[in-house]
Amino acid sequence: MSDQGLSDQSSVNRRSVIDTLEIDVRLLGMLMAFAAVAVVFTIWTGGTFVGPRNVFNIAVQTVPVGIMACGMVFVIVARHIDLSVGSMLAMCSAIMAMCQTAWLPTVFGTEFGNSAVLAATVVIGLAFGTLMGAVTGWLVGYQRIPSFIVTLGGLFVWRNVNWFTTNGQSVSLTDPNLLMFGGTEGVLGSTASWILGFVASAVAVWGIVASRRNKQSHGFIVKPVWAETVMAGLIIGVILFFVGWLSRYPIPAAKLKRLFEARGEVMPDGYTAMHGLPISVLILIAVGVLMTVVARKTTFGRYIFATGGNPDAAELSGINTRVLTVKIFALMGFLCALAALVAQARLQSHGNDIGMLEELRVIAAAVIGGTALAGGVGTIYGAILGALIMQSLQSGMAMVGVDTPFQNIVVGLVLIIAVWVDILYRKRLGLSK
Amino acid sequence: MIDRTKPLVEMRDISISFGGIKAVDQVSIDLFPGEVVGLLGHNGAGKSTLIKCLSGAYQKDHGQILVNGEEVEINNPRDARDLNIETIYQTLALADNLDAASNLFLGREIKKRGIVDDAKMEAEARKIMGRLNPNFRKFNVPVSALSGGQRQSVAIARAVYFNAKILIMDEPTAALGPHETQMVAELIQELKAQGLGIFLIEHDIHNVMKLCDRASVMKNGQLVGTVDVKTVTDDDILAMIILGKKPGHLAA
Numbered sequence: 001m002s003d004q005g006l007s008d009q010s011s012v013n014r015r016s017v018i019d020t021l022e023i024d025v026r027l028l029g030m031l032m033a034f035a036a037v038a039v040v041f042t043i044w045t046g047g048t049f050v051g052p053r054n055v056f057n058i059a060v061q062t063v064p065v066g067i068m069a070c071g072m073v074f075v076i077v078a079r080h081i082d083l084s085v086g087s088m089l090a091m092c093s094a095i096m097a098m099c100q101t102a103w104l105p106t107v108f109g110t111e112f113g114n115s116a117v118l119a120a121t122v123v124i125g126l127a128f129g130t131l132m133g134a135v136t137g138w139l140v141g142y143q144r145i146p147s148f149i150v151t152l153g154g155l156f157v158w159r160n161v162n163w164f165t166t167n168g169q170s171v172s173l174t175d176p177n178l179l180m181f182g183g184t185e186g187v188l189g190s191t192a193s194w195i196l197g198f199v200a201s202a203v204a205v206w207g208i209v210a211s212r213r214n215k216q217s218h219g220f221i222v223k224p225v226w227a228e229t230v231m232a233g234l235i236i237g238v239i240l241f242f243v244g245w246l247s248r249y250p251i252p253a254a255k256l257k258r259l260f261e262a263r264g265e266v267m268p269d270g271y272t273a274m275h276g277l278p279i280s281v282l283i284l285i286a287v288g289v290l291m292t293v294v295a296r297k298t299t300f301g302r303y304i305f306a307t308g309g310n311p312d313a314a315e316l317s318g319i320n321t322r323v324l325t326v327k328i329f330a331l332m333g334f335l336c337a338l339a340a341l342v343a344q345a346r347l348q349s350h351g352n353d354i355g356m357l358e359e360l361r362v363i364a365a366a367v368i369g370g371t372a373l374a375g376g377v378g379t380i381y382g383a384i385l386g387a388l389i390m391q392s393l394q395s396g397m398a399m400v401g402v403d404t405p406f407q408n409i410v411v412g413l414v415l416i417i418a419v420w421v422d423i424l425y426r427k428r429l430g431l432s433k
Numbered sequence: 434m435i436d437r438t439k440p441l442v443e444m445r446d447i448s449i450s451f452g453g454i455k456a457v458d459q460v461s462i463d464l465f466p467g468e469v470v471g472l473l474g475h476n477g478a479g480k481s482t483l484i485k486c487l488s489g490a491y492q493k494d495h496g497q498i499l500v501n502g503e504e505v506e507i508n509n510p511r512d513a514r515d516l517n518i519e520t521i522y523q524t525l526a527l528a529d530n531l532d533a534a535s536n537l538f539l540g541r542e543i544k545k546r547g548i549v550d551d552a553k554m555e556a557e558a559r560k561i562m563g564r565l566n567p568n569f570r571k572f573n574v575p576v577s578a579l580s581g582g583q584r585q586s587v588a589i590a591r592a593v594y595f596n597a598k599i600l601i602m603d604e605p606t607a608a609l610g611p612h613e614t615q616m617v618a619e620l621i622q623e624l625k626a627q628g629l630g631i632f633l634i635e636h637d638i639h640n641v642m643k644l645c646d647r648a649s650v651m652k653n654g655q656l657v658g659t660v661d662v663k664t665v666t667d668d669d670i671l672a673m674i675i676l677g678k679k680p681g682h683l684a685a
């Protein structure tokens with residue numbers, strides 16, 4: 001090998017160290033910001049902030065924005081924007097509220113709480129959300145109307161079609177099967193949570209090993225074993241800590257008693273039960289994992305990133321960017337419907353202002369999580385972490401008695417500062433052009 | 434070596450205009466298997482626009498395209514790829530945020546059980562790059578971190594990897610160093626020997642004399658003429674480019 005070859009090799013190494021660092025530093029930065037928020041409010045609240053109860057609440061409250069932020073990553077990576085997600089959420093929520101309380105029971109002629117009604121409601125809601133998104137995508141992809149305009153219009157349209165759908169009335173939702181999706185009313189309990197935690201840990205380890213094997217089979221250099229072990233250890237640690245912590249949050253005795261009575265049983269003396277993992281958080285985790293797989297391991301995800309990086313190149317590579325745009329927005333719509341299900345179940349009602357201003361939180365979560373508005377760059381885990389940081393901030397401020405207007409001011413400032421810090425850091429590393 | 438019995442590509446009377454300006458005006462060129470046809474002309478002559486009608490990037494306004502003697506409709510780059518037409522664009526058409534292997538296989542990823550197999554694609558990319566540019570090692574960084582020449586190597590690798598029958602190269606060596614340019618010249622000769630037909634857009638007249646069998650010269654969107662490279666001098670071709678007409682002794 002020539003001298004030039006050798007020096008080339010070493011510069012590759014130096015470069016890739018920075019690159020690996022870039023990913024880690026970015027994630028690390030977000031984790032540190034998150035930790036800072038947690039520490040400040042823990043001290044301020046005398047410990048209640050990190051108590052199992054509040055951790056549970058923050059996790060549950062993060063879900064709707066977190067779910068939608070995953071879809072927003074794809075939208076923004078592809079150089080689009082979706083300002084209509086809050087209104088789409090409201091629209092889906094209205095459809096689902098009316099389906100389960102008025103329309104379907106009449107059509108099917110069933111009693112309240114029939115599970116077929118709920119199942120059909122969910123299917124209809126998800127399908128409707130997907131359709132709304134697809135229409136947006138068609139206008140953007142095929143008719144070439146800028147997504148900013150289409151979704152700004154959508155913001156007004158859906159918010160008010162929502163109003164007509166329920167005639168401006170709030171709809172109270174009481175089906176216990178629905179409420180399961182909301183958080184407190186749908187938890188796994190500690191045993192099932194632990195089992196799930198161990199299964200998830202095993203899957204994580206298997207994933208790391210499998211990817212390492214695949215790389216080795218092609219003769220690539222892999223990370224040292226200790227690095228992989230540390231990584232695996234960290235992941236397992238986070239999973240089990242989270243499970244363990246929520247498994248220390250007891251269900252109030254009065255509520256347990258009601259649950260027993262509802263089943264026609266008497267609660268044994270001294271009986272206790274823990275919340276464990278809420279189903280809604282599992283939905284968010286499932287969405288996050290699936291979307292990460294889609295982003296990294298499917299052609300759909302690859303094409304989204306390619307289109308964001310260079311739309312002309314994507315088109316010239318034979319990618320049908322129009323169909324791709326429809327799919328991206330349809331997926332966004334689907335996730336809005338899913339978020340609507342969780343949101344209405346948590347609030348136990350559908351109100352006109354459900355999801356109001358949520359589009360801005362969703363975009364902020366994605367951007368705080370490192371999604372670049374210029375397109376081509378973004379991660380799912382970043383967006384979820386972004387949503388979590390914002391929710392923690394807001395929840396912490398609410399706990400220490402900060403008024404809502406001021407909470408929103410802080411969230412707005414955090415958004416700007418997050419992007420600013422990112423720009424400064426990229427300049428420092430010489431990563432920006 | 435060149436099989437003159439049946440043309441691989443015939444472009445007949447191709448016209449395309451942008452907002453009233455005729456970028457390509459009634460141009461006819463053809464290409465035989467095992468042949469390299471050079472496309473020459475000043476900047477803005479319409480060379481890239483003409484070949485983009487063949488690669489599916491643009492849709493011609495008028496004219497016919499025949500591949501293997503059959504008229505074809507090329508409405509998008511997918512249609513062109515299906516006809517085994519591969520293109521190296523002047524702009525390279527790379528997604529800057531993806532790495533070399535992802536770019537090489539963009540639109541045609543290798544999959545294993547429905548999942549893109551990055552390791553396999555990188556291994557294949559290493560193989561082909563080893564032939565084109567043995568010094569290339571930046572497989573794990575986005576192509577935005579590559580030099581102009583390295584990016585060009587990736588674009589060339591992408592065009593030759595998929596067993597093209599018809600290759601379009603729009604100034605493929607513009608950013609390459611002398612060594613890499615030499616390797617591309619050898620590659621062109623090798624592909625030619627395998628029976629591919631190649632359209633080569635090239636400003637360097639010496640490369641044209643060295644690599645091409647015929648040369649077509651364009652000026653202001655129109656075809657000045659097509660000449661057999663062996664029967665002309667480089668001055669003849671330069672005269673065609675500059676004056677926009679065939680020199681007297683060639684005008685048959």
Ligand SMILES: Nc1ncnc2c1ncn2[C@@H]1O[C@H](COP(=O)(O)OP(=O)(O)OP(=O)(O)O)[C@@H](O)[C@H]1O
Nearest residue numbers: 451455456474475476477478479480481482483523
């Ligand atoms: N998409 C477009 N829209 C408008 N005009 C265009 C477009 N593409 C090309 N043109 C025009 O068509 C003419 C021919 O351009 P073309 O790129 O084909 O030239 P070229 O021969 O490849 O030149 P060069 O040697 O500089 O690459 C130019 O006048 C150019 O401005």
Ligand SMILES: [Mg+2]
Nearest residue numbers: 480481482523
């Ligand atoms: Mg050109």
